[in-house]
Amino acid sequence: MGVRVGIVGLPNVGKSTLFNALVEGSRAEVANYPFCTIDPNIGVVEVPDERVKILAEREGAAQAVPATVEFVDIAGLVRHASRGEGLGNQFLAHIREVEALAVVLRCFEDPEVVHVEGAVDPVRDLEILEVELIAKDLETVERRLSKVEKAARSGDRAAGEEYRHLEILRRILSEVEPLRKHREKIPPETLEYAFRTLFLLTLKPVLWVANLGEGDLPEGRENPHLVRLAERARNEGVPLIPLCAELEAQLAELSPEERREMLAAYGLAEPGLWRVIREAYGLLNLITFYTVNEKEARARTLRRGATALEAAAEIHTDMARGFIAAEVINFEDYRALSGLSEARKKGLVRLEGRDYPVKDGDILYIRFKV
């Protein structure tokens, strides 16, 4: 299952720096120049996961293949992007294609790095960004409304229903509020309609990345910008990840041993990026399950609540087509054992049917026949 997260924010806030750190290479260009990113850069990032490594080791698999998330480095957005300012429309089109947004907010002071709005203020930046996304969604909704209005008036049932959904969405957006914040109030049919047909931007789940200066680490408690942002994040229930993108980029180039030393020197337990990846995963309600053979132990991604049959389809269409049963043990039970053969001997591997809801950490072996 492909998962795509867009890195968004104002120009020059550190998006490409973060992206580079994420893909551990330097495929995106980093420069102190607004709009240096014009084409979106896509990077495939491994989800940090010790379980797949342990599984590979114990089962004697030749390699461990972690799950991946795709990150897209999107060009900076400016005020009035929804009206086409800057690279406005292009920017918004790229956002439509991702499933979640990592919003980078500049909290670091550095006179050498130009700020398009003149001064560092992440809460204002956030508002600029949200207003543009809301304006674009409102435009989408209103355009659709004017299309169905006539048919709805003349009594066409489908059009009438669509009209009601659109009215609900319009009411929220015209109060300059992102839809995501009001999800609970939106009827499920309207949500479904919005997801299926409108690809609205403010419905996408978000996480905020506070880009700190090196001197603010480890937690940025002394950084007044971060303090304000953290309060806002708490109020809105958005995950906020403070990190220093430049340091993350340096860390990404080190060997694991050197990395540990550098992290310790800054008082950090792990790279901030790992949290970005994990939170993105959590945001999208994804779980990881595992498969193993002599060739590889592999982590695979599934929506929470998906069944054994859907897991089988994720591995191979034949497995889903000829599905008989799934042998299952959760990694937390497996952890204490020497391996799957001990688990089998002790009768700890269960047999489950096609409707079994797969749990995070399940190790699956699909029995099938085609």
Ligand SMILES: Nc1nc2c(ncn2[C@@H]2O[C@H](COP(=O)(O)OP(=O)(O)OP(=O)(O)O)[C@@H](O)[C@H]2O)c(=O)[nH]1
């Ligand atoms: N001091 C400091 N500078 C940073 C940090 N992160 C990024 N920068 C600098 O900020 C400038 C812009 O960084 P980019 O990563 O290119 O910014 P961007 O958000 O991708 O910018 P656009 O693509 O133009 O929208 C570069 O000169 C970076 O070196 C940081 O944590 N601290």
Ligand SMILES: [Mg+2]
């Ligand atoms: Mg960039």
